[in-house]
Amino acid sequence: MPARRLAHDFFNRPTLTVARELLGQRLVRLWRGQRLAGYITETEAYIGHDDLACHARAGRTPRTAVMFGRPGLAYVYFTYGIHWLLNCVTETEDFPAAVLIRAIRPEEGLPVMRRHRQRADSVLTDGPAKLTQALAIDGKLNGYDLCARGAELFIEAAPPTPEAQVICAPRVGLGRTPEPWLSQPWNFKWKS
DNA sequence: AGGACGATTAACT
DNA sequence: GTTAATCGTCCTG
Numbered sequence: 001m002p003a004r005r006l007a008h009d010f011f012n013r014p015t016l017t018v019a020r021e022l023l024g025q026r027l028v029r030l031w032r033g034q035r036l037a038g039y040i041t042e043t044e045a046y047i048g049h050d051d052l053a054c055h056a057r058a059g060r061t062p063r064t065a066v067m068f069g070r071p072g073l074a075y076v077y078f079t080y081g082i083h084w085l086l087n088c089v090t091e092t093e094d095f096p097a098a099v100l101i102r103a104i105r106p107e108e109g110l111p112v113m114r115r116h117r118q119r120a121d122s123v124l125t126d127g128p129a130k131l132t133q134a135l136a137i138d139g140k141l142n143g144y145d146l147c148a149r150g151a152e153l154f155i156e157a158a159p160p161t162p163e164a165q166v167i168c169a170p171r172v173g174l175g176r177t178p179e180p181w182l183s184q185p186w187n188f189k190w191k192s
Numbered sequence: 193a194g195g196a197c198g199a200t201t202a203a204c205t
Numbered sequence: 206g207t208t209a210a211t212c213g214t215c216c217t218g
Binding site: 044046053054055077079080081082083085087100102119127128129130171172173174175176177 | 197198199200201202
Binding site for chain 3: 055058061062063077078079080081082
């Protein structure tokens with residue numbers, strides 16, 4: 001019996017709740033008939049037009065349109081001229097928010113991941129652009145429905161992560177973002 | 193039309 | 206600790 005996949009109602013909740021509860025869930029990518037998968041170990045919340053670190057601070061643009069869409073969509077964007085980053089859209093339609101998947105612990109399909117990234121296993125998927133490279137996720141998946149039947153990118157339910165295992169911290173890489181947004185503890189990660 | 197900069201990474205010194 | 210890579214997006218004029 002296959003594992004249950006997270007559905008729209010999981011994502012249609014406050015973004016901080018979704019970011020926290022995504023820890024320990026299993027990100028799965030079906031790629032050329034193979035399962036590439038791992039446990040989510042770090043997430044980050046970006047919440048609405050008031051959040052000056054959130055892309056949607058500038059309102060609805062061609063780039064941010066997906067964040068205004070249905071909860072459970074993938075928001076995949078290109079940055080630094082090189083990298084793709086994966087987010088899950090959250091909250092009700094027309095409210096722009098998402099959770100960035102910053103790291104996973106690889107569990108399935110390691111030979112393929114190693115082929116996509118010629119790097120040691122310890123650094124295969126421990127960054128937001130590393131995991132997209134390992135799992136063959138790019139802009140073609142922007143707007144993709146993670147909850148659709150037959151999806152090739154989705155999240156499987158796994159046991160919840162106990163509170164004692166979770167570290168809360170400020171978000172990473174925000175640069176010149178003003179306070180208070182710079183210091184909001186909206187990054188969640190597995191301890192150890 | 194031009195420029196600054198970015199939810200990063202890897203390779204330097 | 207510093208910096209190049211590399212280009213889409215947004216802001217200014």
